[in-house]
Amino acid sequence: MNQRLVDDLSEELGRLKAAGTYKSFNTLTSPMDAVVRMEGRGDVLVMSSNNYLGLASHPEVVAAGIGGLQAYGAGTASVRFICGTFQPHLELESELAGFLRTEAATTYVSCWNANEAVIPSLTDSNTVILSDALNHASIIDSIRLSQPARKVIYPHSDLAQLEAGLRSCDPGQRKLIITDGVFSMEGDLARLPEIVDLARRFDAVVVVDDSHGCGVLGKTGRGVAEHFGLLGEIDILTGTLGKALGGAAGGYVAGPKAVCDMLTQRSRPQLFSNALPPTVACSARAAIRVLLNEPERVSRLRENSAVLRDLLRAGGLNPLEGDSAIVPVIVGDTALAIRMSKLLLDSGVFVTGFGFPVVPEGTARIRFQVSAAHTRAHLEQAAAAAVTAAGTLGLL
Ligand SMILES: Cc1ncc(COP(=O)(O)O)c(C=O)c1O
Structure with missing residues (x-):
């Protein structure tokens, strides 16, 4: 054991305790x-x-998880492409795509992983990433993992700065605008109508992490896109199954089939990490059903x-x-x-x-x-x- 490391960390922890x-x-x-x-x-x-919708302990959500556990066991013991794709994954992904009005969806063990999948996978040396300064830590870290031509971190919801960033891109570059749907520490919403408008003008792709909006916003809980009347208009949505949709764990990317196919081919959190446990997929699907029915x-x-x-x-x-x-x-x-x-x-x-x-x-x-x-x-x-x-x- 390296005592110096233990001593250094103990000292740092002591400082945190002293500071309250x-x-x-x-x-x-x-x-x-x-x-x-x-x-x-x-x-x-x-x-x-x-637990926004109170579904974490809902009898149908719990029963679906138990059913999944009995039918499919504790977990996949594999990543998706080796032998880890189970029927509940496909059922959940089809349910999510239908719910969010996208062509397809694919799942991960967390939204953290979903963001780490989508951002680096869609970024190459000809890509400019434009990201709100108050985006969630998983987006910030995912951008750190990416290797774009350039990053533009615009001040929170400052769309003049976002526009300036878009204007400064070469026409041939791929432009990824990434924003939280609901900012998790402030509780405010992304200015999505204007962001989508800018994206159309500058041929940019919009990626929205709607972890705190899905199940919460919009008349039927379909999230920030529904709230703003933009259902089906956002290029790519990411979100969590660990909040309104049952609260267990898991994340998703929803968007065009080509995006989900490419993530299956390339995204490292799906290629090198076990799939969502089927029991969790069953619970999340039941949570969406309860939401739709209630x-x-x-x-x-x-x-x-x-x-x-x-x-x-x-x-x-x-x-x-x-x-x-x-x-x-x-x-x-x-x-x-x-x-x-x-x-x-x-x-x-x-x-x-x-x-x-x-x-x-x-x-x-x-x-x-x-x-x-x-x-x-x-x-x-x-x-x-x-x-x-x-x-x-x-x-x-
Ligand atoms: C905006 C946002 N994105 C991603 C995450 C991570 O979600 P998960 O717990 O599924 O990894 C969170 C969780 O706090 C979040 O608030």
């Missing part, structure tokens, strides 16, 4: 839901999960998000505006965000504080995430606890 920025885990002993059981604390109200979950989620924003504002807090189910309250300092989330947990509300390096220094926040599983009483409890904690910390 060390993250510790809370262990759950019940399924993800509006209320969960937490080791050492009993029942707590969850306000920071991605569109009222999507409208309840929207109502719940608006109610929480109103309650927080009425208590003197200032949540960021937005149409998504992400409701951040900026507190400034990272240690303050962590202290506020501890106070909230002491009062039975589980909501995580985010600070540097996840968000820029000085913009640490408490990020509420709303679920269709929340009742009005849950939202009132969360808002009241937040107002009390903010008062204790002198933030009101």
Whole structure:
């Protein structure tokens, strides 16, 4: 064992603890839901999960997973092209393509992997990547893995800068515009109509990671494209199965058949890593079915998000505006965000504080995430606890 490495890391961890920025885990002993059981604390109200539609513990989603486990075993024991393509993969991919109104879809074990697949695979030395500065870490890292002619990181949602970037490209270059559909730390939406318009003018390809929009936005939960009336108009969508669509794990790329075919041929996360476990594919497919059969979950989620924003504002807090189910309250300092989330947990509300390096220094926040599983009483409890904690910390 290299003692010097252990000593160096221990010193660094000690610094995080001294600064109050060390993250510790809370262990759950019940399924993800509006209320969960937490080791050492009993029942707590969850306000920071991605279980947007409350499907993580839905009986049909759970039963489909058990059915998949019994029919296909624990996993694929292989990557897709060797001997790891199972019937549930094809069924899920066809369901996803139908749901998202794309020609085809292909799956990965996570959206992180889906982004790592699509961005480097579609990038060559004649490609310019144009990416929003606040895109998710998986997009940032995927761009780092790519070898384009040039990268243009435009300031968040600054479409004048995006246009300038497009204008500076050679006409023969492939131009990939990459954006989150819903920005995960702010909860705001990409300015998709203008982005699509720019893409058409400059012959660019639009790639949208709709991890926080799928199941959440649009009348029927089809995501940010549906929200803006652009269903079927986005070149390529990526997203996760680990949030609204059952919450287990998994990611997808949805778009033209040629894109999905090429990813199957070339994308390293599919060529060199095991396929999504069939049990997870079965659960995700069941989640889409529940969503289609119960569109009222999507409208309840929207109502719940608006109610929480109103309650927080009425208590003197200032949540960021937005149409998504992400409701951040900026507190400034990272240690303050962590202290506020501890106070909230002491009062039975589980909501995580985010600070540097996840968000820029000085913009640490408490990020509420709303679920269709929340009742009005849950939202009132969360808002009241937040107002009390903010008062204790002198933030009101
Ligand atoms: C915008 C975005 N993309 C990708 C991911 C990663 O998804 P997964 O957990 O499926 O890897 C997340 C998860 O937080 C996300 O918010």
